[in-house]
Amino acid sequence: MSLVLAVVAVLTVTLLYTLFVRAKDIPAPDPVSPTRHLDERKAAIYENLRDLQFEYRVGKLSDADYAQTKLALQMELGVVVAETERVVTGKAPVPVPIAEAAASAAASQPVAANAAFLCPHCGAEFAEAMKFCGACGKEMA
């Protein structure tokens, strides 16, 4: 009689232990963030920029190398930021908003259609309207 109780008790404890441990040990299913790979890329780019800045400061890089690498990183950052924005907002792929922006810009300001698009932050020029500056990565108006 008491043996049965003991067995039941052991089984119960084992079951509870198993449930408890499993709940703790098995990592919660990763909330699949649609921007996770982008966030990681962005972090990597920022790290590269920091390294670049450091190497330039300690004199490992020429001005030209520094400028070229920095620009490449910033352009990549711009792409990642824009892609993140696109994923987060769930908007249609980039070409559509650009076409709309170009169309509305042309409609409201006929002269501006052929003008270069200037980044309000760094002054970089672009042939077509972009949501984010390819040079500094900031949002363009």
Ligand SMILES: [Zn+2]
């Ligand atoms: Zn810019």
